[in-house]
Amino acid sequence: MKITSVTPILLGGDERYGSHDGAAEATDQGDRLLLVRVGTDEGLAGWSDVETFGPAAVPVLQGTGMSGLGFRTLAEELIGRDPLQPERLWDELYLATAYYGRRGVVMHAMSAVDNCLWSIRAQAAGVDLATxxxxxxxxxxxxxxxxxxxxxxxxxxxxxxxxxxxxxxxxxxxxxxxxxxxxxxxxxxxxxxxxxxxxxxxxxxxxxxxxxxxxxxxxxxxxxxxxxxxxxxxxxxxxxxxxxxxxxxxxxxxxxxxxxxxxxxxxxxxxxxxxxxxxxxxxxxxxxxxxxxxxxxxxxxxxxxxxxxxxxxxxxxxxxxxxxxxxxxxxxxxxxxxxxxxxxxxxxxxxxxxxxxxxxxxxxxxVPAGPGIGVEVDEDFVRARRLNDADW
The missing domain is CATH 3.20.20.120 (Enolase-like C-terminal domain)
Known part of the structure; x- marks a missing residue:
């Protein structure tokens, strides 16, 4: 199995973070939300959300890096790789982004990718993630x-x-x-x-x-x-x-x-x-x-x-x-x-x-049942709310 795509999807809304007068409930980050989808050549895909500054994370995930190790983007490193080895890929991504990453937005983006890989690993085995x-x-x-x-x-x-x-x-x-x-x-x-x-x-x-x-x-x-x-x-x-x-x-x-x-x-x-x-x-x-x-x-x-x-x-x-x-x-x-x-x-x-x-x-x-994490993404909602030209 090979990774064929790493897709950041930036969603937009019109709600502001905080507790608001007259509202029964507070609101989380309702103006921007970043999702990441990792796809494979066998049709399996992992989805993850990520709490970060989404507009900055999009080029980290799917942009064009530089030639030197430490200045690369996540998709450049992952396309064509085996998704069933998340620990090994984590180490390699850390080195691939080390000069501009190691923490912050880059680590948040790596977190989302890592979660996706673990979900794919569980799906490939036909078991839930906890197993x-x-x-x-x-x-x-x-x-x-x-x-x-x-x-x-x-x-x-x-x-x-x-x-x-x-x-x-x-x-x-x-x-x-x-x-x-x-x-x-x-x-x-x-x-x-x-x-x-x-x-x-x-x-x-x-x-x-x-x-x-x-x-x-x-x-x-x-x-x-x-x-x-x-x-x-x-x-x-x-x-x-x-x-x-x-x-x-x-x-x-x-x-x-x-x-x-x-x-x-x-x-x-x-x-x-x-x-x-x-x-x-x-x-x-x-x-x-x-x-x-x-x-x-x-x-x-x-x-x-x-x-x-x-x-x-x-x-x-x-x-x-x-x-x-x-x-x-x-x-x-x-x-x-x-x-x-x-x-x-x-x-x-x-x-x-x-x-x-x-x-x-x-x-x-x-705990959700089924292969992977057992949470199905509403792709129609995601497409309707996306701000960038991501497709999958």
Whole structure:
């Protein structure tokens, strides 16, 4: 079997990221969404979404590179290659793009390609992805609703109550300017915790930078400590991704001040080397590889092997393609506690899958069945929304 095409498909919409006044739900990246399709000469194809700056990733995936190793594009390296060797191809792509890649947009694009190759590998074997990753240990996972902080305590309480009514076992509120104004944070947390029953988990993702008035900035140490002191009163299941990604040791320092809090991180990191820093320098409790950013399933499996004593919960804030990949990866782990479920899907992210993954009454999401990841792309929707001249 040979790879015959690597196709980036940039979709366009008219929704803006954020929580909006009067809306029951927040919105993810509804203005641009990048999909990647890898095709083969035997008719098998893998699809992946990727959370990145899509317009920049398109030429990385399918553009014209330079003659020197380290300056090439992904399609140039992959066409004609065997798709059933994703780990080997990952290493070669890393070298092929090393002078302008190694992290960022290039690594995100590599992540999408890697996921596609693993899907093709499973399809070629006639099994689901979890089986290809080492064996399906579970058929469903508890889900937490992943959303954004609203602006007022009333709206946050209403959102929390809605997720409880829907059946989610946990809720994660994130970003939205949390961690700047302690009084506002206290009021919002009080409203959320009052709306959540004792048997539902709360996760908090303050983000590592904030919009403070008319500027974006990183919190200073004093603000971070004040924020954690407030969260220490609430004791969420975890506090996520609030340290600058280039200073992971700060997690370890803050852990000595707040030993009762559990810290989670990983959505900003790529490659096994970054995740080793989270384990060895940061000492975080929960690792959160995002399969559309970290380097794909090849890196995620390395993370699981390197950190068997850490809780692993993938970050999955995109379409049901990413949910599907995450569910299969988590289903193959020796232990798995949660799957993140993006309830803030835009028209773009909702429209990609022909049939949506759904929360069951017991608060779990089933791992999709069938060869590959078990999520079918609505190609008519994709063609109708594409902005570039991609075809397949």
């Amino acid at each position: 290809t990753l080492g064996g399906r240990r579970r058929d469903r996972l508890p889900a937490y609703a992943s959303t954004l902080f609203r602006k007022t305590p009333h709206d946050n309480a209403a959102a929390a109550a809605r997720y409880v009514d829907l059946g989610f076992r946990g809720v994660k509120f994130g970003w939205g300017g949390f961690g700047v104004d302690p009084a506002r944070d206290r009021d919002n947390l009080a409203a959320i915790t009052e709306a959540l029953p004792a048997d539902r988990a709360l996760m908090v993702d303050p983000g590592w930078y904030v919009h403070d008035g008319d500027r974006a900035r990183v919190r200073d140490r004093r603000q971070t400590e004040a924020m954690l002191a407030l969260l220490d009163e609430v004791r969420p299941y975890w506090v996520e991704d609030f340290v600058h990604p280039e200073t992971p040791r700060v997690y370890c320092e803050l852990k000595t001040e707040f030993p009762s809090l559990r810290f989670a991180a990983g959505e900003q990191q790529s490659t096994i080397w970054d995740f080793r820093r989270l384990v060895e320098e940061a000492g975080v409790d929960v690792l959160q590889p995002d399969l559309s950013r970290c380097g794909g399933l090849t890196v995620a499996t390395q993370v699981a092997a390197a950190a068997p004593d850490r809780e692993i919960v993938t970050h999955s804030w995109l379409t049901d393609l990413l949910h599907g990949y995450s569910l299969h990866f988590l289903a193959a782990l020796p232990a798995a506690t949660w799957v993140e479920f993006n309830v803030a899907q835009s028209v773009l992210s909702r429209g990609v899958a022909r049939e949506h993954l759904r929360l069951d009454p017991d608060g779990t999401v089933a």
